[in-house]
Amino acid sequence: MERIxxxxxxxxxxxxxxxxxxxxxxxxxxxxxxxxxxxSLPAERDMATMTGLSRVTVRKAVxxxxxxxxxxxxxxSGTFVAPKIERLEQALSLLTSFTEDMARxxxxxxxxxxxxxxxxxxxxxxxxxxxxxGERVARLERVRxxxxxxxxxxxxSLSLQTLPDPASVETSLYAVLQDRGLRPxxxxxxxSASNLGAKDAELLGVATGAAGLRIERIGYLPSGRVVEFTxxxxxxxxxxxxxxxxxxxxxxxxxx
Amino acid sequence: MERIxxxxxxxxxxxxxxxxxxxxxxxxxxxxxxxxxxxSLPAERDMATMTGLSRVTVRKAVxxxxxxxxxxxxxxSGTFVAPKIERLEQALSLLTSFTEDMARxxxxxxxxxxxxxxxxxxxxxxxxxxxxxGERVARLERVRxxxxxxxxxxxxSLSLQTLPDPASVETSLYAVLQDRGLRPxxxxxxxSASNLGAKDAELLGVATGAAGLRIERIGYLPSGRVVEFTxxxxxxxxxxxxxxxxxxxxxxxxxx
DNA sequence: TAGTGGTCTAGACCACCAA
DNA sequence: TGGTGGTCTAGACCACTAC
Numbered sequence: 001m002e003r004i005x006x007x008x009x010x011x012x013x014x015x016x017x018x019x020x021x022x023x024x025x026x027x028x029x030x031x032x033x034x035x036x037x038x039x040s041l042p043a044e045r046d047m048a049t050m051t052g053l054s055r056v057t058v059r060k061a062v063x064x065x066x067x068x069x070x071x072x073x074x075x076x077s078g079t080f081v082a083p084k085i086e087r088l089e090q091a092l093s094l095l096t097s098f099t100e101d102m103a104r105x106x107x108x109x110x111x112x113x114x115x116x117x118x119x120x121x122x123x124x125x126x127x128x129x130x131x132x133x134g135e136r137v138a139r140l141e142r143v144r145x146x147x148x149x150x151x152x153x154x155x156x157s158l159s160l161q162t163l164p165d166p167a168s169v170e171t172s173l174y175a176v177l178q179d180r181g182l183r184p185x186x187x188x189x190x191x192s193a194s195n196l197g198a199k200d201a202e203l204l205g206v207a208t209g210a211a212g213l214r215i216e217r218i219g220y221l222p223s224g225r226v227v228e229f230t231x232x233x234x235x236x237x238x239x240x241x242x243x244x245x246x247x248x249x250x251x252x253x254x255x256x
Numbered sequence: 257m258e259r260i261x262x263x264x265x266x267x268x269x270x271x272x273x274x275x276x277x278x279x280x281x282x283x284x285x286x287x288x289x290x291x292x293x294x295x296s297l298p299a300e301r302d303m304a305t306m307t308g309l310s311r312v313t314v315r316k317a318v319x320x321x322x323x324x325x326x327x328x329x330x331x332x333s334g335t336f337v338a339p340k341i342e343r344l345e346q347a348l349s350l351l352t353s354f355t356e357d358m359a360r361x362x363x364x365x366x367x368x369x370x371x372x373x374x375x376x377x378x379x380x381x382x383x384x385x386x387x388x389x390g391e392r393v394a395r396l397e398r399v400r401x402x403x404x405x406x407x408x409x410x411x412x413s414l415s416l417q418t419l420p421d422p423a424s425v426e427t428s429l430y431a432v433l434q435d436r437g438l439r440p441x442x443x444x445x446x447x448s449a450s451n452l453g454a455k456d457a458e459l460l461g462v463a464t465g466a467a468g469l470r471i472e473r474i475g476y477l478p479s480g481r482v483v484e485f486t487x488x489x490x491x492x493x494x495x496x497x498x499x500x501x502x503x504x505x506x507x508x509x510x511x512x
Numbered sequence: 513t514a515g516t517g518g519t520c521t522a523g524a525c526c527a528c529c530a531a
Numbered sequence: 532t533g534g535t536g537g538t539c540t541a542g543a544c545c546a547c548t549a550c
Contacts, residue, residue: 017519020454043535054521059536067323067465068451075536076529089446092348092499187501190345193449193467193492195324198276209323211449211467211492217501236449236467243499245351245443245473273538299516310540315517331517332548 004029005042005050018053022061030070030081041071041079066207069237085238088151092189092241097174098144098154107146109171114141114153114203116166125157128218128229135159138166140173143203150204151238156230177227184219184227191215193236204235211236260285261298261306274309278317286326286337297327297335322463325493341494344407348499351443351475353430354400354410363402365427370397370409370459372422381413384474384485391415394422396429399459406460407494412486433483440475440483447471449492460491467492 004025015021029035041047044062048055062079065071073079090101102109121129121137131137140156156173162182163169169176177183192214201208213234219227260281271277285291297303300318304311318335321327329335346357358365377385377393387393396412412429418438419425425432433439448470457464469490475483 019519045535056522057520060519064465068453073536074529075527076534078535087448092447092501185502189499189501191348191447191469191497191499192343192495193469193490195451195465195467195492197324209320209451209465211451213447213449213469234449236451239448241447243348243445243447245348245445246441275538301516312541313539316538329517330548331546332515334516334548 004034005047007050007052010051010053019057019060019064022047022051022053022058023064026061026065027070035081037081037083039081041081043078067209069206069210072207085149087240088146088238089240089242092243097172098152099172100174102146110145110148111171112143112145114143116140116142116169118160118166121157125229129157129159129226131159138163140166140169149238151235153200153203153233154230155232156228158228162227173228182221182227185222187217187219189215189217191241196233200233204233206235206237213239213241260290261303263306263308266307266309275313275316275320278303278307278309278314279320282317282321283326291337293337293339295337297337299334323465325462325466328463341405343496344402344494345496345498348445348497351440353428354408355428356430358402366401366404367427368399368401370399372396372398372425374416374422377413381485385413385415385482387415394419396422396425405494407491409456409459409489410486411488412484414484418483429484438477438483441478443473443475443484445471445473447497452489456489460489462491462493469495469497 009015010018010021026035026041035041041062042050044055044058047053047058047062051058062071062073066073070082071079072082088105096104099109117139118136119139121131121135125131125137125139126135129137138158138160140154140158142154143150144152144154162180163176174183193211194214195209196204196206196212198208200212201210204210204212213236215230215232215234217228217230217232219230221227265271266274266277282291282297291297297318298306300311300314303309303314303318307314318327318329322329326338327335328338344361352360355365373395374392375395377387377391381387381393381395382391385393394414394416396410396414398410399406400408400410418436419432430439449467450470451465452460452462452468454464456468457466460466460468469492471486471488471490473484473486473488475486477483
């Protein structure tokens with residue numbers, strides 16, 4: 001610990017900005033195990049006096065590591081090395097529901113409802129669901145947790161013909177749809193990454209600006225009718241999506 | 257412009273921190289089109305005097321928007337609204353190479369090589385490629401650009417039996433492998449999101465901490481032998497991966 | 513050369529948490 | 532109540548860009 005926050009070595013002119021040097025020292029200490037998950041760091045003011053830097057500079061180094069998910073800070077309490085997070089792997093090629101997916105691997109699932117209502121659709125929802133003029137929409141918004149850890153924010157929209165009573169969904173949306181004979185058999189997903197805004201980050205228990213996996217899904221019935229339009233935001237540090245790929249058809253047989 | 261940086265309204269006690277209020281004002285102006293892509297913002301010092309805030313506070317607001325990809329800053333030049341980026345969509349279910357994928361949609365592809373060498377493998381590479389003790393590895397690292405815009409960093413590792421001469425790869429790795437009769441026919445990918453470090457961010461031309469899509473791929477021959485181990489980092493703001501899902505086999509027929 | 517963003521400082525007050 | 536992180540300020544110097 002003394003070595004990390006030693007005032008020595010900060011005067012090398014070619015070593016870059018001071019906050020980056022400190023950031024690198026702390027990151028190296030975590031990577032090297034000298035700072036283990038759960039360990040506390042000295043208070044910001046103490047790090048400042050120990051290193052001979054100003055508190056603002058120390059804060060800039062720490063903030064970068066908080067944003068990257070390597071440290072966590074609790075006001076009034078202190079700064080700590082982030083706990084090791086167990087990465088969940090989910091197969092992306094199968095159309096399963098969150099609830100079923102977690103049950104399959106023996107995890108508990110809790111949902112915290114943010115909204116479960118009938119409302120006026122956004123232009124995006126009108127487009128995706130093919131709604132008529134004046135038609136309203138069922139919207140389900142919830143934070144998904146597994147074993148107490150928030151994993152994803154899920155915002156599902158369905159036409160009222162598909163789901164007249166949103167309040168009837170307690171846990172699995174797909175289970176409700178299945179009862180109504182309206183479970184999707186095919187879906188198209190689009191995946192991208194983006195930085196989480198303050199609100200979404202708080203819901204997921206990570207720092208503002210942390211990387212999240214954004215997944216947009218449109219589910220279809222066998223008839224081709226759209227049943228669901230879902231936008232999810234997964235914690236980037238807690239989720240791995242696995243996909244199996246096969247050779248592109250147009251290239252088949254031309255190999256070798 | 258005057259409205260955005262007006263000193264009025266910053267005294268409301270319930271509106272949260274000043275830097276968040278300013279951040280919201282600027283973000284709203286961009287979303288509402290009052291600030292269009294390419295537009296320049298006043299200098300930081302000017303924004304500070306206009307709003308009555310300190311430069312540090314203005315900077316904190318601006319930095320957050322830079323991290324989120326909504327603004328770009330150029331030292332000595334100014335602060336600008338980020339140009340609209342064209343999102344590329346790539347099918348995730350087919351095993352295609354970057355080069356072929358871009359060619360199919362009529363885009364030019366350039367590679368900037370970071371490394372193309374035979375070297376000592378990392379433990380991760382030994383594991384993924386199933387290398388023997390003392391065996392060396394061919395490593396290909398490059399930044400992929402399309403129409404001049406950097407899109408991804410690709411780091412591919414192959415055993416020397418698969419690719420004895422890394423320098424023989426000029427554009428498409430898969431084309432070279434195909435010539436040798438070693439093109440993979442199956443691959444497993446793992447997808448997650450993470451914040452880009454300073455170095456990777458610079459290579460992709462985005463701000464440090466921006467969200468990136470991390471993809472790890474292991475490619476196999478028909479025999480089941482591993483041919484390639486590739487770790488890629490895509491710009492989160494420039495890429496959409498599309499996947500089509502079908503009903504999980506175990507649920508087939510139980511629908512309705 | 514003038515203007516811009518990038519870094520850094522010393523000091524202050526507030527809100528929250530734990531003993 | 533004392534310590535912690537969260538916010539904010541005024542002022543300074545540097546490195547780079549554009550002219």
